[in-house]
Amino acid sequence: MGRILRARDVEAAIRGGSVFACGGGGWVDHGRMLGTAAINAGEPELVGLDEIADDAIIATAAAIGAPASTTDWQMLGVDYVNAVRLVQKELGAPIYGLMIGQNGKSSTLNAWLPGAILGTKVVDAVGDIRAHPTGDMGSIGMAASPETMIQAVVGGNRAKGAYMEVVAKGATARISPVLRKASDMSGGFIASCRNPLPARYVRANAAAGGISRALALGEAILEAEARGRPAVIDAICKALTGSIIGQGTVTRKNVRYTGEAFDIGTMTVGTGARALTLHVMNEYMAVDDADGVRVATFPDVITTLDTAGNPLSVGEIEPGREILVLHVSKNDIPLSSSVKDPSVYPVVEEALGIDLQSYALS
Structure with missing residues (x-):
């Protein structure tokens, strides 16, 4: 059965996700904002792939950009929600759940706020258990596929007139550089929803249990913090x-x-x-x-x-x-x-x- 994600899970996701961030993977403050907003807005539910019907649609929630804080980016929680809405509208069918492209300081929590507001499930699967630089590395085998996929990005620095919403359709490898350029033009970091696929495909190609592994690691870190640095x-x-x-x-x-x-x-x-x-x-x-x-x-x-x-x-x-x-x-x-x-x-x-x-x- 699925589990409702709570306040304790926010901190565990940040701690564990930060290790899997591998030097990138977003920001702690951004992750805490996403998680806190989610648990206050609703009850995001984490579900395993074995709980999902084969034909249910699962998309990937991800952030695109450079995470070294060298640019004037702005990404709000609502941007993740609106990216899902754009893909759902183009798809013409409901999205059952969202997996994530990778773990990270904030990216482990990318699916939580849409889950709280739209009712999409937080799917316990990742495109890559650790963070990586390109969308293709978390595309669960779609990088070399000629199949047309729907991808959307939302966000940007509002004060600088850089906010944008972009919906693109095409082969994943062709669309990924387009969305990365949009990220650069928006200020260097942008929210995305991409590659809606049936659960049967996700089950065969994603890294199952990637979020629960980050949560378990985070719990171990939280327990050890009281015992000091070596612990x-x-x-x-x-x-x-x-x-x-x-x-x-x-x-x-x-x-x-x-x-x-x-x-x-x-x-x-x-x-x-x-x-x-x-x-x-x-x-x-x-x-x-x-x-x-x-x-x-x-x-x-x-x-x-x-x-x-x-x-x-x-x-x-x-x-x-x-x-x-x-x-x-x-x-x-x-x-x-x-x-x-x-x-x-x-x-x-x-x-x-x-x-x-x-x-x-x-």
Whole structure:
């Protein structure tokens, strides 16, 4: 049976989602706003894929843009609701529930407010359990499909006249760059609803249980916080079967915002033989050691923590700050068909100038 999401779940979703954010995945304040608004507006209900009829329509609720706080974005809770309304209107049929494209500081909660206001279920499934830079990476296998999909984005900086509503129809890979450009023009971050698909397809292609995993991780973190810093870090590693692969001062950060609404670059942690280089495209996509040997690669979970165990986004980190690097192998997390799709990697590999496929698809 489904469960009604409550106030305690908001904080758990933020804590757990922040670890899966992998340096991106939105903002804590935005996530708390979405969750608090949802539980005050109604009773969002989390349901498992096995509870849903095969032909029920499930769409993806997601935010599109660069999460490093380098732009003048504005996205309100109602933007997520209106994006769902636009897709429903174009579809001409009701949307039963919303999954999310990825976990994150706010993205774990992207489906909650539409659920409270429109009655759509919060589906316990994700396009990717960790955050990633492109919509295709959370499109549950639709990136290479020629099938026409409906996608909508809503939001933008009202004070600067950048608010917009865009509905696009076409093959997912063709539409994704259009929506990302809309995000850039709106101020760098925008709400979306996309790819309405039958539950039978979602069940076969999404990472099932992705939201409940974030909630469980968050509960473990909340329980450990009263016992102090080592307990929090230990709780994260235990819950995820993860490990700290590096700790040190950030000695270099070279990350830039692009017109495609990406934050791209590298960050170096530590010095000498123990130095690590983190490759960033909105999120951490790979880690190399001081000799250039790869030690972690997407879709592994790669997260930076402060010394108290709090997950840090790329935008929060500056040279001189001491951080820890958490790694969780892809073998210890559920993987969707999105991250097994060779077509989603070339655009990221070209932007970063590194190989991802040989590991991700092995």
